[in-house]
Amino acid sequence: MVTIQEVAKEAQVSVGSVSRYLNGHKLKEQNMQKIKQAIETLDYKENLFAKGLKSNQTLSIGILMNNMQSVFSSTLIAQIEEEMESHNYSILLNSYRNKIDKVAAKIDFLLDRKVDGLIIFEGEPEWPVYERLQTIEIPVISVNTTLDYPHVDSIIVNNRQSAKNMISKIIDSGHDHMGVISVPQKSSVARDRLNGTFDAFSEKGLDDSDYQIFYGDYSQKSGYQGAKTLIDQGLTTIFVTNYNMALGSLQYMFEKGLKLGEDISFACFDYPGVSDIFYPRLTTVRQPVHKMGTVTVNRMFERIKNPTIKNEIIQLENEIHWGNSIKEWK
Amino acid sequence: MVTIQEVAKEAQVSVGSVSRYLNGHKLKEQNMQKIKQAIETLDYKENLFAKGLKSNQTLSIGILMNNMQSVFSSTLIAQIEEEMESHNYSILLNSYRNKIDKVAAKIDFLLDRKVDGLIIFEGEPEWPVYERLQTIEIPVISVNTTLDYPHVDSIIVNNRQSAKNMISKIIDSGHDHMGVISVPQKSSVARDRLNGTFDAFSEKGLDDSDYQIFYGDYSQKSGYQGAKTLIDQGLTTIFVTNYNMALGSLQYMFEKGLKLGEDISFACFDYPGVSDIFYPRLTTVRQPVHKMGTVTVNRMFERIKNPTIKNEIIQLENEIHWGNSIKEWK
DNA sequence: TTGTATGCGTTATCAA
DNA sequence: TTGATAACGCATACAA
Numbered sequence A, B: 001m002v003t004i005q006e007v008a009k010e011a012q013v014s015v016g017s018v019s020r021y022l023n024g025h026k027l028k029e030q031n032m033q034k035i036k037q038a039i040e041t042l043d044y045k046e047n048l049f050a051k052g053l054k055s056n057q058t059l060s061i062g063i064l065m066n067n068m069q070s071v072f073s074s075t076l077i078a079q080i081e082e083e084m085e086s087h088n089y090s091i092l093l094n095s096y097r098n099k100i101d102k103v104a105a106k107i108d109f110l111l112d113r114k115v116d117g118l119i120i121f122e123g124e125p126e127w128p129v130y131e132r133l134q135t136i137e138i139p140v141i142s143v144n145t146t147l148d149y150p151h152v153d154s155i156i157v158n159n160r161q162s163a164k165n166m167i168s169k170i171i172d173s174g175h176d177h178m179g180v181i182s183v184p185q186k187s188s189v190a191r192d193r194l195n196g197t198f199d200a201f202s203e204k205g206l207d208d209s210d211y212q213i214f215y216g217d218y219s220q221k222s223g224y225q226g227a228k229t230l231i232d233q234g235l236t237t238i239f240v241t242n243y244n245m246a247l248g249s250l251q252y253m254f255e256k257g258l259k260l261g262e263d264i265s266f267a268c269f270d271y272p273g274v275s276d277i278f279y280p281r282l283t284t285v286r287q288p289v290h291k292m293g294t295v296t297v298n299r300m301f302e303r304i305k306n307p308t309i310k311n312e313i314i315q316l317e318n319e320i321h322w323g324n325s326i327k328e329w330k
Numbered sequence C: 001t002t003g004t005a006t007g008c009g010t011t012a013t014c015a016a
Numbered sequence D: 001t002t003g004a005t006a007a008c009g010c011a012t013a014c015a016a
Helices: A004-011 A016-023 A029-042 A049-054 A071-086 A098-114 A130-134 A159-172 A186-201 A222-232 A241-253 A289-305 B004-011 B015-022 B029-042 B049-053 B073-085 B100-112 B130-135 B157-170 B188-203 B220-232 B242-256 B289-304
Strands: A060-065 A090-095 A117-121 A140-143 A150-156 A176-180 A212-213 A236-240 A265-270 A282-284 A314-317 A319-321 B062-063 B089-097 B117-121 B142-144 B154-156 B176-182 B211-215 B237-240 B266-272 B283-286 B311-314 B320-321
Touching: A004 A016, A016 A029, A049 A241, A049 B015, A049 B049, A060 A071, A060 A098, A071 A090, A071 A117, A071 A241, A071 A289, A071 A314, A090 A130, A090 B089, A098 A130, A098 B220, A098 B320, A117 A289, A130 B049, A140 A236, A140 A289, A150 A159, A150 A289, A159 A176, A159 A186, A159 A236, A159 A265, A159 A319, A176 A241, A176 B142, A212 A222, A222 A236, A222 A241, A241 A265, A289 A314, A289 B289, A319 B073, A319 B266, A319 B289, B004 B015, B073 B117, B073 B242, B073 B289, B089 B100, B089 B154, B100 B117, B100 B188, B117 B283, B117 B289, B154 B157, B154 B289, B157 B176, B157 B188, B157 B237, B157 B266, B157 B283, B157 B320, B176 B188, B176 B220, B176 B242, B176 B266, B211 B220, B220 B237, B220 B242, B237 B242, B242 B266, B289 B311
Parallel strands: A060 A090, A060 A117, A117 A140, A140 A150, A150 A314, A176 A212, A176 A236, A236 A265, A265 A282, B062 B089, B062 B117, B117 B142, B142 B154, B154 B311, B176 B211, B176 B237, B237 B266, B266 B283
Antiparallel strands: A282 A319, B283 B320
């Protein structure tokens, strides 16, 4: 392994000069040339251990999430990874697979590795690590969930408002009975989406007898089951608050030969590009996943550069794509 | 930051003893107790920088892949991450997004970070980094592709044989005309699957006039297009060599109201659990993704422990699930 | 079995 | 502007 000592000897300068050169300091032009030359001929590579030992920086950031197998998380990771790379940073992945009691250990794992920052997907205020998060001394960014601690930024989307807007518009199109496929109200995202739905219902004067809620478990299968249950009850307007379950619902409808926008009116949450393939005219609330990744990374580096800035809650807008999968009754 | 010096002082032993204790050496029971106690009261955490500076180990392994957004890669990553964690290792992710000319830089990136091992998904012998890979001094494991270099292990599945077996069985069921949806023959996996198909054709005496190949681009959309093209030509037996395109094909069939196993005979490659949801009786070649992850990690640690062991090509078996999506004509 | 001392590659402090 | 040298936290060779 080539060290700066060897580079220094080769260039006939001191290690200090080499170190300074490497860190962008100015020195005598002639020496800079000699060092540059020496680095090339020796193929010197910096040693991140030694660097980190002094600077306490790893040039890596940790990502903690529940599960990396959803479209949302894999798209987001991919986006973040791409952005990080251009900063010469790497990402350290960690998932807790529904084991909330393991979250603390996961965070320790990442912290032990001295990541320079931490990105948490859908962390919840109810987590037992609540206390911990406040005391972490590196930048922490919460994605998709608001964690309103002094040192934590949150990047979120306006789920509640989007759901409300979507449902309002559907009702305005003449739909006064509706089936909703949602998930147990254990996360803020889940609550926001369903509450937004309720907001619209009450604003438009629909009550309990006008809608039916089916609670699935995020799986395609439960979406399928939900569609079956609701449609069997005679409902013809279905809203699904989650992409994966929406897929299951669509599956059921296709199997039954039901035509969207005619036999059934259908809308759901999804992601950019996903539904475009088969359902270009599907009515969806589209989450700006790529933008979330980009904003997250940008914010992370702002924080790394300036750790004292005040925390922020950055809210991005979902797009509403109004296709032809909702029948116009009016 | 608590150091072993402070632990040593607290426990009234020397730093050497603490270091040895930390590394599992035996020492006087009494001292071990004192050190253990001191570590707890001071909440000592090891410093991976300092450790790495001496040992040149990062307790991390690098993963290089094309794209992390396929079911295959995200499942595999998840599995690897889970296994790694139990070894107290973390993973460093890197994707090159079809930019083959960037692969070398990506590998350098990982190597600069001193990963203790490298996992490469679907690396190809044609890559310009061919030379590099041989000279890497850490364990390298190639997943899903055979990279027969002296220091590289390969974990693969028997794609060619599986395709052949599947097609043979389909032909034996009475199907003598067939549509195949494949991808451009640019990767060994792609070639294996299609060649296995051809193997069966020639063994069973089918020739050019008996089958039709549609080349897609891995996208669901192209699978949809492929199914449309082939079925419009009157073919009723379809084999898809790729899961994503299979989804697209199924989509087309459902839209057309075609019944699997009756109107259309259908088989494809997929993954454990994926098709079970909607198509429990679908005939598939099922790739052992989880096992691949586990075997990869195990092999990695064998290599890390004993870097001199000879390289191996470990071939896992695809399972063939014979459902009822193939009509029995015999 | 334990303690001491040196070095890993880098940065930063202090003099020159 | 540069050079020499002391840290950073740990592992280990050597001595005791």
